[in-house]
Amino acid sequence: MDAKRQNFSSAIERIKKMLGGGKIRLMEVCGTHTVAISRAGLRQLLKPDVELLSGPGCPVCVTPASDIAKVLWLAEQGITIATFGDMMKVPVDGRSLFHLKARGSDVRIVYSPIEAVDIAESLADGEVVFVGVGFETTAPAIAGAIVDAKDRKLKNFSVFASMKTIPTPLDIICRSPQIGVDGFILPGHVSAIIGSKPYRFIAEKYDKPGVITGFEPEDIVDGVFRLAKMISNGTAGIEVSYSRVVRPDGNVAAKRLMEEIFELCDSEWRGLGILQNSGLKIREEYSDFDADYRFKIPEFPDAKDNPACQCDKVILGLLKPNQCPLFGTECIPTNPQGPCMISSEGACAAYYKYGE
Amino acid sequence: MCLAIPGKIVEIDGTNAIIDYGGIRKKASILVMPDAAVGDMVIVHAGFVISKIDEKEAQKTLSVFRTIDEIR
Numbered sequence: 001m002d003a004k005r006q007n008f009s010s011a012i013e014r015i016k017k018m019l020g021g022g023k024i025r026l027m028e029v030c031g032t033h034t035v036a037i038s039r040a041g042l043r044q045l046l047k048p049d050v051e052l053l054s055g056p057g058c059p060v061c062v063t064p065a066s067d068i069a070k071v072l073w074l075a076e077q078g079i080t081i082a083t084f085g086d087m088m089k090v091p092v093d094g095r096s097l098f099h100l101k102a103r104g105s106d107v108r109i110v111y112s113p114i115e116a117v118d119i120a121e122s123l124a125d126g127e128v129v130f131v132g133v134g135f136e137t138t139a140p141a142i143a144g145a146i147v148d149a150k151d152r153k154l155k156n157f158s159v160f161a162s163m164k165t166i167p168t169p170l171d172i173i174c175r176s177p178q179i180g181v182d183g184f185i186l187p188g189h190v191s192a193i194i195g196s197k198p199y200r201f202i203a204e205k206y207d208k209p210g211v212i213t214g215f216e217p218e219d220i221v222d223g224v225f226r227l228a229k230m231i232s233n234g235t236a237g238i239e240v241s242y243s244r245v246v247r248p249d250g251n252v253a254a255k256r257l258m259e260e261i262f263e264l265c266d267s268e269w270r271g272l273g274i275l276q277n278s279g280l281k282i283r284e285e286y287s288d289f290d291a292d293y294r295f296k297i298p299e300f301p302d303a304k305d306n307p308a309c310q311c312d313k314v315i316l317g318l319l320k321p322n323q324c325p326l327f328g329t330e331c332i333p334t335n336p337q338g339p340c341m342i343s344s345e346g347a348c349a350a351y352y353k354y355g356e
Numbered sequence: 357m358c359l360a361i362p363g364k365i366v367e368i369d370g371t372n373a374i375i376d377y378g379g380i381r382k383k384a385s386i387l388v389m390p391d392a393a394v395g396d397m398v399i400v401h402a403g404f405v406i407s408k409i410d411e412k413e414a415q416k417t418l419s420v421f422r423t424i425d426e427i428r
Binding site for chain 2: 031057058059084134135147187192219222243247251254345
């Protein structure tokens with residue numbers, strides 16, 4: 001056993017010793033954490049003393065069917081769709097962007113929203129819509145693309161705004177005795193933007209601890225250690241373990257840019273319904289870049305997922321991926337039935353890939 | 357989706373920077389990290405530099421298991 005592994009095991013032993021046989025349930029709310037935990041096998045190493053749950057931390061997973069239906073509608077109008085790859089396979093009523101692309105719609109995968117602006121510039125005529133899903137980590141990049149399109153004086157670029165803010169659903173989770181979370185492994189890169197202050201209510205209002213955590217296995221063990229310590233001592237605070245990247249105030253320039261382009265709005269989350277002030281929409285001054293405004297997108301209140309899909313419960317930690325009857329049989333990465341198996345950072349995809 | 361990758365800034369031109377990810381070089385925007393400078397280690401998400409890596413804090417993290425030892 002090498003030194004690193006030995007340190008790792010002894011750290012986990014120490015966490016268990018500190019809990020003295022007590023069991024705690026911790027939730028992470030970031031798809032990158034979901035994958036990092038599965039890849040390092042931390043769930044197995046920490047159980048049964050520490051149970052690690054995945055919360056609503058994957059933007060693709062929390063985007064409701066009605067929003068996906070709107071994007072499909074845009075693609076069918078002959079509009080070029082630029083999207084992060086994870087959105088391609090999300091099915092609504094049996095169809096996805098992937099299906100529409102196969103049938104001739106112009107759907108392109110981009111790594112950065114700026115690439116979508118480049119596509120718009122390269123098209124002499126024709127509209128480009130960027131599918132704006134993501135949390136606070138991604139929202140500044142989407143705002144930056146709007147600024148860029150404005151600077152380039154483009155009239156054919158807009159964003160379908162379906163961005164969400166992380167702290168709001170945490171409030172709902174804190175209040176749910178059914179979910180029963182003792183503490184939160186808080187998202188490292190969302191926090192690089194928003195800082196640590198927006199999470200204070202978790203400790204102050206609900207008396208639960210939270211630790212902003214990085215993505216290396218050692219980071220996550222440190223996050224769990226700090227949470228276990230606070231829980232054992234009966235204290236609750238918001239600590240930053242990922243201090244090499246996260247400042248207490250976050251990224252002030254990014255927050256200012258988001259504030260300039262976006263405003264808070266009520267937003268629908270898969271599994272949680274409509275949450276007040278939990279989404280970001282494009283301000284009226286920038287409505288030329290708002291796909292909803294430009295194309296008068298109809299509402300799709302009846303858009304449906306596969307009715308057997310349990311992603312809505314998986315997102316809240318009410319059901320473990322492997323407790324879903326479709327998991328690993330009808331629902332696999334090559335034939336996914338719901339967003340948690342589609343997104344590479346979905347809880348179901350992570351459980352499947354790493355054999356949990 | 358909030359995956360972000362560490363790299364080093366090797367060139368800056370206005371708000372555009374070239375980031376070196378251990379040999380692979382790609383463009384990224386420093387629009388929301390206006391005081392970024394050549395030589396900075398940064399975190400990049402979706403083509404945007406979102407944070408600088410603080411070297412002192414990174415050193416502290418490296419000793420995280422020692423800290424856990426001490427707290428015991």
